[in-house]
Amino acid sequence: xxxxxRYSKLGKIRFTSHRDVARIWERTVRRAALPVARxxxxxxxxxxxxxLALSTGYESTAEYLDLDLAEPDAASVDLTLLAEQLTDLxxxxxxxxxxxxxxxxxxxxxxAVTSCTWRLELPGMTAAQARGEVQRLLAAPxxxxxxxxxxxxxxxxxxxxLLGLSVEVGPQGLTVLEAELATQPRGxxxxxxxxxxxxxxxxxxxxxxxxxxxxQWIGDDGARREPLTASDATSPAHAEVRAS
Amino acid sequence: xxxLWPQLEPLLAKVQKPARxxxxxxxxxxxxxxxxxxxxxxxxxxxxxxxxxxxxxxILYEILNERADAVAERTYAPWVxxxxxxxxxxxxxxxxxxxxxxxxxDLLAFNLSAELVYTNVxxxxxxxxxxxxxxxxxxxHPLVIAxxxxxxxxxxxxxxxxxxxxxxxxxxxxxxxxLVGEWKASGRTEGSREQLLRELSKxxxxxxxxxxxxxxxxxxxxxxxxxxxxxxxRVEKRTIADLADxxxxxxxxxxxxxxxxxxLNVEVFRGCTRGCRFCQAGMITRPVRERPAAQVRRMIAxxxxxxxxxxxALTSLSTADYSGIEDLVRDVIDDAPGGQPVSVSLPSLxxxxxxxxxxxxxxxxxxxGLTFAPEAGTxxxxxxxxxxxxxxxxxxxxxxxxxxxxxxxxLYFLTGLPTETDVDTLGIAELARNVVRxxxxxxxxxxxxxxxxxxxxxxxxxxxxxxxxxVAELQRKIGLLRDxxxxxxxxxxxxxxxKASLIEGLASRGDRRLGxxxxxxxxxxxxxxxxxxxxxxxLWVETMAAHGLDIDWYVHRHRDEHEVLPWEHLxxxxxxxxxxxxxxxxxxxxxxxxxxxxxxxxxxACTGYSIEHIVASAVPPAGGSQGTWQDLDSGGEVPVTLLSxxxxxxxxx
Numbered sequence: 001x002x003x004x005x006r007y008s009k010l011g012k013i014r015f016t017s018h019r020d021v022a023r024i025w026e027r028t029v030r031r032a033a034l035p036v037a038r039x040x041x042x043x044x045x046x047x048x049x050x051x052l053a054l055s056t057g058y059e060s061t062a063e064y065l066d067l068d069l070a071e072p073d074a075a076s077v078d079l080t081l082l083a084e085q086l087t088d089l090x091x092x093x094x095x096x097x098x099x100x101x102x103x104x105x106x107x108x109x110x111x112a113v114t115s116c117t118w119r120l121e122l123p124g125m126t127a128a129q130a131r132g133e134v135q136r137l138l139a140a141p142x143x144x145x146x147x148x149x150x151x152x153x154x155x156x157x158x159x160x161x162l163l164g165l166s167v168e169v170g171p172q173g174l175t176v177l178e179a180e181l182a183t184q185p186r187g188x189x190x191x192x193x194x195x196x197x198x199x200x201x202x203x204x205x206x207x208x209x210x211x212x213x214x215x216q217w218i219g220d221d222g223a224r225r226e227p228l229t230a231s232d233a234t235s236p237a238h239a240e241v242r243a244s
Numbered sequence: 245x246x247x248l249w250p251q252l253e254p255l256l257a258k259v260q261k262p263a264r265x266x267x268x269x270x271x272x273x274x275x276x277x278x279x280x281x282x283x284x285x286x287x288x289x290x291x292x293x294x295x296x297x298x299x300x301x302x303i304l305y306e307i308l309n310e311r312a313d314a315v316a317e318r319t320y321a322p323w324v325x326x327x328x329x330x331x332x333x334x335x336x337x338x339x340x341x342x343x344x345x346x347x348x349x350d351l352l353a354f355n356l357s358a359e360l361v362y363t364n365v366x367x368x369x370x371x372x373x374x375x376x377x378x379x380x381x382x383x384x385h386p387l388v389i390a391x392x393x394x395x396x397x398x399x400x401x402x403x404x405x406x407x408x409x410x411x412x413x414x415x416x417x418x419x420x421x422x423l424v425g426e427w428k429a430s431g432r433t434e435g436s437r438e439q440l441l442r443e444l445s446k447x448x449x450x451x452x453x454x455x456x457x458x459x460x461x462x463x464x465x466x467x468x469x470x471x472x473x474x475x476x477x478r479v480e481k482r483t484i485a486d487l488a489d490x491x492x493x494x495x496x497x498x499x500x501x502x503x504x505x506x507x508l509n510v511e512v513f514r515g516c517t518r519g520c521r522f523c524q525a526g527m528i529t530r531p532v533r534e535r536p537a538a539q540v541r542r543m544i545a546x547x548x549x550x551x552x553x554x555x556x557a558l559t560s561l562s563t564a565d566y567s568g569i570e571d572l573v574r575d576v577i578d579d580a581p582g583g584q585p586v587s588v589s590l591p592s593l594x595x596x597x598x599x600x601x602x603x604x605x606x607x608x609x610x611x612x613g614l615t616f617a618p619e620a621g622t623x624x625x626x627x628x629x630x631x632x633x634x635x636x637x638x639x640x641x642x643x644x645x646x647x648x649x650x651x652x653x654x655l656y657f658l659t660g661l662p663t664e665t666d667v668d669t670l671g672i673a674e675l676a677r678n679v680v681r682x683x684x685x686x687x688x689x690x691x692x693x694x695x696x697x698x699x700x701x702x703x704x705x706x707x708x709x710x711x712x713x714x715v716a717e718l719q720r721k722i723g724l725l726r727d728x729x730x731x732x733x734x735x736x737x738x739x740x741x742x743k744a745s746l747i748e749g750l751a752s753r754g755d756r757r758l759g760x761x762x763x764x765x766x767x768x769x770x771x772x773x774x775x776x777x778x779x780x781x782x783l784w785v786e787t788m789a790a791h792g793l794d795i796d797w798y799v800h801r802h803r804d805e806h807e808v809l810p811w812e813h814l815x816x817x818x819x820x821x822x823x824x825x826x827x828x829x830x831x832x833x834x835x836x837x838x839x840x841x842x843x844x845x846x847x848x849a850c851t852g853y854s855i856e857h858i859v860a861s862a863v864p865p866a867g868g869s870q871g872t873w874q875d876l877d878s879g880g881e882v883p884v885t886l887l888s889x890x891x892x893x894x895x896x897x
Contacts, residue, residue: 012249012266012267012268013266013268013500015256015262015263015265015266016263016266016500016501017261017263017501019502020263020500020501020502023502024500026552027498027551027552027553028552029552030552030554030581030582030584031549031550031551031552033581033582044585056262056263057256057257057262089552091268091269091270091500092268093268203257205254205257206254206257206258207254208253208254
């Protein structure tokens with residue numbers, strides 16, 4: 001039986017890496033005594049499937065993890081209690097917000113997710129400046145960037161990956177950019193988006209701003225849905241836990 | 245302003261591995277500070293990855309936080325990228341638990357596990373906003389103290405440390421807390437700091453360098469004497485009598501990011517009486533105090549359940565010597581929570597105690613790396629260093645390992661040992677070749693990794709009088725081994741940089757005159773010297789010369805019986821006569837059996853403190869040659885070249 005967890009990563013713990021979080025999860029499922037299936041072979045590992053990596057330093061309220069539970073013990077796991085049980089065992093700042101059972105044959109997270117919505121705080125930039133940049137980027141027919149890959153210059157047009165950009169004024173008058181960015185075929189990371197500004201902006205987290213992934217989306221013939229929808233979830237509590 | 249976190253956040257976005265600085269580990273504590281509480285900042289002066297697993301620091305962290313009159317937090321040396329950002333913004337060193345400025349603690353307490361971190365100690369004191377020199381500190385500054393193995397010769401750091409603790413810290417931290425508490429309650433008035441230091445100097449196990457006068461005659465050290473009549477002439481180490489009374493850490497820290505030794509660690513015994521003459525840890529931590537097996541089992545079962553680790557290390561200086569080790573390993577694997585696989589690692593293995601039984605128990609779950617430490621290439625030299633394992637013991641041990649499915653073993657050796665000849669050095673290659681040959685009978689891929697370290701003589705060992713090999717001599721010996729193993733495809737040779745061994749040797753047996761050298765190397769940016777990419781040999785050599793100090797005299801010179809050593813006013817319990825006799829026995833190629841299983845030879849460690857070995861088994865582990873009175877009497881003549889005069893240059897004969 002495969003289950004999917006939606007979890008948040010907020011506060012100080014955002015400075016752990018994707019690999020760190022994977023190790024934290026391995027220890028946490030062992031502590032919870034969850035009957036996670038294991039891979040075959042000499043170096044047997046628990047069957048856990050992580051979604052898109054979250055850059056070190058970014059927060060998220062929309063991380064996902066799939067777990068294969070071993071039969072027959074899987075039946076003994078009460079999915080309605082699991083979110084709370086795991087959150088109690090996780091370090092401050094990591095919390096499970098929803099748990100659902102996946103239908104057999106569900107596509108892996110990495111393949112299925114097509115875009116993410118990000119919330120970027122932009123210290124030192126007025127809302128008007130940010131709106132101007134957003135209009136310029138959205139009006140551009142193409143946004144070609146060149147980067148080095150294996151010693152060869154590679155050019156990409158990032159414009160198709162900018163699915164939606166909007167600016168609002170957040171708490172304490174901070175300018176907040178909400179961006180929906182594609183993850184495939186050529187994904188755009190928040191830092192790359194900021195580098196498209198004129199003049200290019202550094203990653204907002206280096207200026208003391210927060211960057212938070214608020215949604216991951218599975219594009220489905222023009223429509224979009226989240227990897228774990230409310231109807232899948234057995235515990236829809238979306239607690240706004242803020243780490244110390 | 246007690247929480248620097250808001251100012252640190254933007255900096256952490258710019259540095260490597262920022263998770264080092266966030267705290268939040270399972271087992272970490274966010275203590276409540278208050279006027280009635282003495283606040284300790286426990287500092288490991290190396291990176292978080294190296295320092296976090298340190299058991300000594302974690303033990304004291306728990307013991308102090310359990311006290312009503314103390315709080316303790318932790319920090320580690322910030323890597324150079326964060327240090328630069330902190331300095332650029334005028335921010336101080338901070339605790340990882342509550343991100344409190346280091347200068348707001350009552351004590352900065354360093355763990356000194358290695359000599360090459362000394363410049364980091366100065367850097368941390370400075371980053372805390374505290375004058376690096378004792379003489380410049382005022383009542384408002386924290387007390388700067390240190391513990392750990394390097395404190396058995398703290399003289400090179402005497403200018404920078406207010407006080408130093410010798411030996412086990414479990415009890416003495418309470419006594420220090422009480423005195424510092426009184427100081428705090430008295431308002432830390434002008435002159436009170438000196439009064440506190442004087443009181444501290446009377447606490448057994450506490451050494452206050454500024455309470456002692458050092459006199460020289462030319463280069464020679466003449467005496468280290470107390471300045472006041474109530475300050476003890478000799479400072480004895482502290483020893484806890486029974487490990488069973490101290491089941492710490494109870495809540496081992498589980499880091500959120502990768503660290504060395506990232507596993508549950510449970511100390512199964514403290515102290516070692518094997519009597520390896522090069523080994524400072526074995527000499528200074530006597531006697532042997534085993535933890536009861538039932539307590540070990542309980543600590544492991546609780547620890548695995550609480551942490552989620554799937555690996556446990558049974559730590560000690562020689563874990564295979566633990567009474568009933570086979571039964572313990574079997575029980576640990578049987579106890580594993582939920583029947584999940586748990587791997588057991590035994591970090592310090594003596595080959596003569598590593599049997600098929602132990603091997604087969606370990607490999608029932610995941611196989612961990614196996615390291616054996618024969619230390620020297622020939623039986624003759626192993627008698628000199630008192631590592632009394634025969635080649636047959638080594639071959640039997642690796643056969644046990646390879647036959648139980650291991651494909652690779654690690655072998656650890658020292659080079660530059662007293663009386664070492666090229667025959668001994670090349671014996672290392674010979675042993676390694678034979679080990680691989682045995683392995684090949686079980687698997688075509690069998691291999692052995694051979695690590696060679698340059699020997700650095702340490703205080704309170706029989707080799708404290710020995711002149712360390714020069715860099716050139718160590719390099720020559722490593723070259724011999726490279727040539728000898730080049731064509732052995734199963735043997736991989738690794739070695740420690742001889743230049744780093746030189747600077748370790750300098751600090752290991754140096755005196756107070758090295759203080760200005762350490763300070764200047766630090767001021768010139770020489771931090772993280774134990775990191776090969778940061779180590780700066782030339783800076784040390786140039787600074788020594790600039791201060792008119794002779795590296796040869798400090799490092800490569802043999803000492804004679806009557807020389808006053810810089811640590812003569814300190815004591816690890818070992819009688820000087822015992823050490824000198826053991827040095828003579830070494831040169832006579834005479835082994836000395838383990839006193840756990842043979843009559844006492846009065847080294848002083850037990851009798852001096854009215855304590856005893858605590859071992860569950862009165863017989864040595866099976867398969868060993870030590871303690872069984874085998875052929876230890878085949879000693880030779882003492883080579884006089886090592887004992888008399890001032891042999892210059894390299895050791896050996």
